[in-house]
Amino acid sequence: MSDCIFCKIAAGEISSKLVYEDDRVIAFEDINPQLPVHVLVIPKDHYDHIGDDVPEDLMGHLITVAAKVAAIKGVDKTGYRLITNIGEDGRQTVIHLHLHVLGGAKMPLRMGPAD
Ligand code: AMP
Numbered sequence: 755m756s757d758c759i760f761c762k763i764a765a766g767e768i769s770s771k772l773v774y775e776d777d778r779v780i781a782f783e784d785i786n787p788q789l790p791v792h793v794l795v796i797p798k799d800h801y802d803h804i805g806d807d808v809p810e811d812l813m814g815h816l817i818t819v820a821a822k823v824a825a826i827k828g829v830d831k832t833g834y835r836l837i838t839n840i841g842e843d844g845r846q847t848v849i850h851l852h853l854h855v856l857g858g859a860k861m862p863l864r865m866g867p868a869d
């Protein structure tokens with residue numbers, strides 16, 4: 755998609771702090787980190803979110819890469835969260851499928867609705 759910021763990052767048209775790259779996937783530091791470790795894992799091809807007919811092997815690869823990223827960032831033993839926001843209620847702001855790898859601190863217990 756021509757006006758998609760993550761497509762532009764995947765194409766190298768917008769710079770990012772690269773953490774991992776292969777032929778199908780790129781991982782880079784979130785520009786506004788919410789925790790000491792906050793990396794985004796995205797497919798190079800554009801899908802809006804996980805409900806956008808993403809091939810299962812690509813979805814599996816994204817999750818495998820997320821685990822690899824956690825190891826690269828040194829949080830694989832201490833633990834981390836893998837989050838993908840979908841749509842308005844999920845507060846997705848960038849409409850290009852991405853997994854957040856979040857770690858480096860204890861997460862809040864609560865995962866319910868906003869206050
Ligand atoms: P979401 O709310 O799940 O759509 O998350 C989008 C994430 O993308 C946010 O955490 C933003 O901080 C991050 N983000 C937006 N633009 C960039 C960028 N140019 N480089 C890195 N991360 C970005």
Ligand code: ZN
Pocket residue numbers: 755758759760761762799800801849850
């Ligand atoms: Zn895109």
